[in-house]
Amino acid sequence: MSDIALTSAPAHLRHGSSIGQPLTRRDGPLKVTGEARYAADNHPPGMLFAVLAVSTVARGRVLGFDLAAAKGHPGVVEVMTPVNRPPLAGDPDGKESPFAFRMDVLQNDRVRYPQQPVAVVIAETLEAATEGAALLAPRYEAEPARVGLDGAEPFAPKVVGAGNPASARHGDVESGLRAASHRLEATYETPAQYHNAMEPHAIVAAWDGDTLSIDTPSQGMALTQARIAGLFGIPPAGITIRSPFLGGGFGSKGLLNGPQVLGILAARLVGRPVKLVLRREQMYGPVGHRAPTRQTIRMGTDAGGAFTAIANQARTATSTFDDFIEPAADVAHALYATPALLTGHDAVRLDTGTPMFMRAPGEAPGSIALESAVDEMAEACGMDPLAFRLKNYAEVEPSSGRPFSSKALRECYAQGAERFGWSRRPLAPxxxxxxxxxxxxxGMGTAIFPALMFAGHARAVLKADGTGVVETGAHDMGQGAWTALAQIAADGLGLPLDRIEFRSGHSALPDAGLAGGSAHTATAGVAIDRAGADAIAKLAGLATRDRRSPLFGAGNAGVVARDGRLHRRDDEARSEGYADILARAGLGEIEGRGTGAADPAAQAAFAMHAHGAVFAEVKVDPEFGQVRCTRLVGAFAAGRVVNPRMVRSQYKGGMVWGVSFALHEQAVTDGRTGRVMNxxxxxxxxxxxxxVPSLEAILVHEHDPHVNPLGIKGVGEIAITGTAGAVANAVWHATGVRCRHFPIGLEQLIGV
Amino acid sequence: MGLSIALTVNGAPHRVELEDPRVTLLDLLRERLHLTGTKKGCDRGQCGACTVLLDGRRTNACLALVAAHDGADVLTIEGLASGGELHPVQAAFIAHDALQCGFCTPGQIMSAVGLIAEGHAGNDPERVREGMSGNLCRCGAYAGITEAVLDAQGRLARGSEAA
Amino acid sequence: MNSFEFVRPATVAEAVAAASAPGAAYHAAGTNLLDLMKGGVARPTRLVDVNRLPGLDRIEHAPDGGVRVGALVRNADLAHDPAFSRRFPAVAEALLSGASAQLRNAATVGGNLLQRTRCAYFYDLASACNKREPGAGCDARGGENRLHAVLGWSGSCIATHPSDFCVPLAALGATVEIESKAGRRDVPLLDFHRLPGAAPERETVLEPGDLVVAVRLPAEAARFAAHARYLKVRERTSYAFAVVSAAAALRMEAGRIAEARIALGGVALKPWRAHDAEAALAGAQPDAASFRRAAEAALTGAEPSGGNAFKIELARRIVARALAMAAGGTPERVPALPASPFAPAPGASVHV
Structure with a gap:
C-alpha cells in the first residue's frame, strides 16, 4: 500500500495501492504477440513506399542524377529532388528555438555530411523504391572532408548540451593543483557513437487536404507537431501523430528529423499515403549521434587523498551547420567534494550530421573519463577506490554549494559493495x-544523473460508473510509461488499476512533455497526479456540499479517496462511492486537469540528482586482450520507485550501455572521406x-521531499554513468594497463 | 516473369503470385501479407529482429528469398499463441521483463522457441546466452531474456513430461 | 537490389548450364549473396537457385573415417552431426563460432567457402576497391585497416577471408568437388581460394558456371580428433567476425607430437595453412617452447598492411594457445562459448 499522500494539496488525500508494485508490463501481451503496432507496421490504403537516396560524399554539391534510370525502373512512381520538392512555409535551416535543429530536406543541392538525404524515390513496392534509389547514382562536386577532433580550428561554444554554460569555475584550480600532494593530468578519448535503436526511424504519412496524419516514433509529439506545423504552414491541430510504441529512442527520436519531413513531403508530392523507413546505414547521418570527445582532466589531492582541485577541459565536435555540444566536462559539477573546480569545452566543426542527445548526453562520456581519472587518483594515493570516493563524498553540491534534495549515495556504495564482495579486492592490479x-x-564507478523535469499536462476523468480515464500524450520507448504512468494514474484517482483506462501515445492527448532527460515519469507522473487531485477535489466538493451525502460538511476536515470511495478524514467509517456522488449530482463525469513542471524555488534551494554505485568484474585473456565483463552489480537511489520491475530493467539496460561504452561500440570513420565505415x-x-552474463540492480531506498510532489527522480540514463568507468577500471585492475582511449581495444592490452 | 509460390504461414496455406523475384520472406510477411509482428531491424542478417521459424528452424527472414522457399512452412510471432493462450516463451518474457521497447521481442521469442526445439542448450545459462546472441537488444534486456528462456524451457519440458 | 531472373534448375547439369551465362550467380541460402545484393556490391542478372538440386544435402561418412559433405548441407546440421563432430571436432567448433544460430541454420557449406570479404571498402561502393572494380585502386590501404591482412596481401588488396569453417578445413586437407561443363574435378581447399596478387577480383579457381557440389575430408583428418581445436579472438563474445583465429590439430604418439596441422583465419585473403609451423612440431614435445617455435614459423613473412601490426604477434599467440589447447585434448562437447578464449579450459590452465 502506498499510503503516502499523493497530493500536496492538504484538503484531500488519496491513497492507492498501485505505485510501488512490481507489475508486469501492461503492454507486454501486445509486444510478445506481435500485436503492438510500431510506425512502420501501418499500411493505409493506397500507400506507396519511399526510400531515401543519400550522399556518399561528406561535403560538396549534387550535380545531377540519373533520373531516367530511376524513373524507368518498373514500379517507380516519382523521384523527389530539390527541383520538384513541394514548397515549405518554414525554413528547415531556421532556428526558432534551441530545440529546432537544422535539417536536410532537399532545400538545395548542398551536401554537408555523408548519408545526407539528396533525393527520395517513391514506388509501388519497397523493392522498386529501393532499387530506384540505387539507380539515381548522384554525381557530386566534392570538397575535402573535415574529419576528427583535430580536423578543424576549435571554437568556443556559447552553451553546451541543452543550454548550460560552456564553462564553470568554482575556487582556484591552479592553486589547488600547486598545493596538491598527488597530481594527475591525463587525456581520455571517447568515440562517436550512434543510437542504433532497433527500430529504424520510420514514418507513414497521409494528407487529407491540409490535415496530416502520421505514424512515427516520437519522444516528443508536441514539439514535433509544432515543428511540422511551422514547416508546412498548417495549424498544429491539423496534425495527428500516433506514436503508441517506439522501438527504442535513446534521444534519436526526440525531435523532428529530416527523414520524417521527407516522408511527409513525399506524401504531399504524390497525393497518396507514403511510408518511409530508414535503412540501417542511413541511421548514421541525419538522425543524430553522440559526438566524440577528448577530455583532459587535471586533479590534485592532499596527502590524505582529499581533492584540492578537479578540472576537465573537453574537446568535442559538432556539424558545420548547427550546434550540439556534448557537455562532457559537466559531470564533475556535482560528484566529488573539491574546493576548486573548473570545467570547459571547445569544439570543432566537422562534415558530419549534427550530434544529438544520446542516452546520458555529456554524462556518459564525461563519467567514463572522470571515473577513470578518480581511479587513477586513488591509485596514486595508494587508496582503495571506494575509500577514496568516500573520502571525497560531497555533502553539498561542489559547484554550487547547494544541499542535495536527497542523496543516498553512501547507502548505494555500501549495498553495492556488500553484494559484490568488494572488500575482498586486492589493492594492486x-x-x-x-x-x-x-x-x-x-573496478567501480559512481553514477550520477540530474533529476530533471519538463512541463507536461494530463487530464483525469471520473465516470458515472465509478471508473476513471486518464489521458496524457506520453511516449513509451521501452521504459514502461504505459505501466508506470497508469500506476500513478490509478493512485491519483484513488482507484484500483483495473478500474482506470490510461490513454497515451497520441498527439490529441494533453502534451506530456519530452521523453528525455530521464524526466518523463516525473513530469507526466506529476501532471497525472495533479489531474487526479483536481478531479477528486471537485468530487469532494460535490459530496461535502450535498446534504444527502454522508460526507456533507466534511469540507474542512477533508476526505480521503481510496478504492473508489471518499471517506471523511476524521471519521473513515463515513464514506460514499464515486458513482453515487456523481449520480446524485446528475453528472455523467467529472474532469480534472493537472500540470507537472519543475518548482523553481526548490531548484534554487537544492541540488537534485539521482546517484548510484556500480561494481564490475572483468576477465581478460592475458595474451589476447579480449575482455568480457563477467559480473556487474549496480546500486541506485533515485527517489521513489513507481515500478521496481521496470526500474530494474532500466538500470540493467543502462549498465549494458555502460559495458558497450567501455568495451564495444564506436563509429569508425575514414579520415579521408568522413564516411562511417562500420x-x-x-x-x-x-x-x-x-x-553480459551477470547483471544485478539494487534499488536503494531514498525519500526525496523536494524534487517533486511524487518524490520521483529519473532512472533511464543514470546506469550508463558509473558503469562505463567501473568496467574500464576493472580492466586496469585485471591487467595493470590504464586505457584512456575508448572503447578499450585488445591491442591496448597485449603489449605489442 | 511471375513465380507462383505456395507457403504455409501460421498454419494457413497461401498462394503467392510473385511478380518480383526480389521479395524477401520478411518483406512478404510485412508488406504483402500484413503480418507485421516480424520486425525489420537491419535487413542484413545482423540483428535477428526478423527471426521466424522456416520449416521449423529459426532463420533471418530478411535474407530468405521467397522464390527459393516454395512449399515452405513459416511460423511467425502471430502464430505462436494458440487459442488465446500465450506460448510459454511469450508468458515467460512478460514474467521476467525480458523486453523493453519490444521491437526485438518477436525475433527474440521466435529465436528462443527455435533454440528450445534444437535442444542443444540444456539448462546451461551460458549456452542459452550464446544461443541467443544472434538477437540484438539495444535496450539491454538480456538478463531477463536468458531467465525467460530457461524458465520457459523448463515449463515446456515439465509440460511434455506430464502429457 | 537489382532485378534478376530467378531460375530453378532440376539437375546439376541444368544448373551449370544456366549459371554459365554472364551475370549469373548461384543462390543457395543467400545469407551472404543477399547481403551483398542489398548493398549493391553484387548485381547478378540471373540467380540460379541450387536449393532443389538432388543429392547435395547429404553428409556421407565413409567406412574409413573420411567424410563427404554436400554443398547444401547447412552449417548447423553439419556441426551437430554426431559422427562428424566426433571425427572433426575442430570443424564443428569453428562452425559453431561463426555468425548466429539463425544464420547457421540457413548458411550452406558451399556458400561458406564462397563468402566474400568483410572489408569495409569492398562494401562501400563509393570507395575504390580492386576486388569490386579491377584497376580502381584500394582505399583500404591508408584507410581504416586495423583488422586487415598481415599475410599474403598485395598492393592491390589487403582484405581477409572471413570464414571460420574454412580454417580447420584448410588445416585438415579438405578437398572441394566442383562440377563444371567439362565434368567434375577435385581441387584441394588450399588451392581453391586465391591470394590477391594483381587480380584480387579472382577470388577462387572457379570458372563461370562451376558449381561446388561437396567438400571432402580424408580419413587421415579424423586421426586428429582427440587433439583438435579452433580458437577465435573477437571484439565481442559472440556474433562477431574473427580478429584472428586458428585451428590446431595434433596426432600424438607416446606423448610426442607425431603430426601437426595448423591454419589461421582473419590474417589473409584465404585460410592460411602453416606448413612450416607443422614441420617444426613433428616429433616435438607438446610444450610451450615447441608451440612458440611453431607460432613463430606460422607467421614467417607476415607484414602489416596498415595499422594492424598487432595482429602479427596476436596471431602467434593464438597459434601457440590453439596448439596448447589441442594438446590438452578435445573436450567431450563443444564448449558453451565455441572457440572463445572465455570457454572454460579443460584440465589445467593453459594461460601464461
Missing part, C-alpha cells in the same frame, strides 16, 4: 586469476547476450 588462468579485475550492426558492435 593483476593479482587475480580465475581457474583457467584468465586475468580478473574489479555503418551496420555487424561491425558497429553493440553487446550481444553473451557479453
Amino acid at each position: 593483476r593479482r587475480m586469476r580465475d581457474e583457467a588462468g584468465l586475468l580478473v579485475g574489479w 555503418a551496420n550492426l555487424a561491425e558497429y558492435h553493440v553487446p550481444v547476450n553473451a557479453d
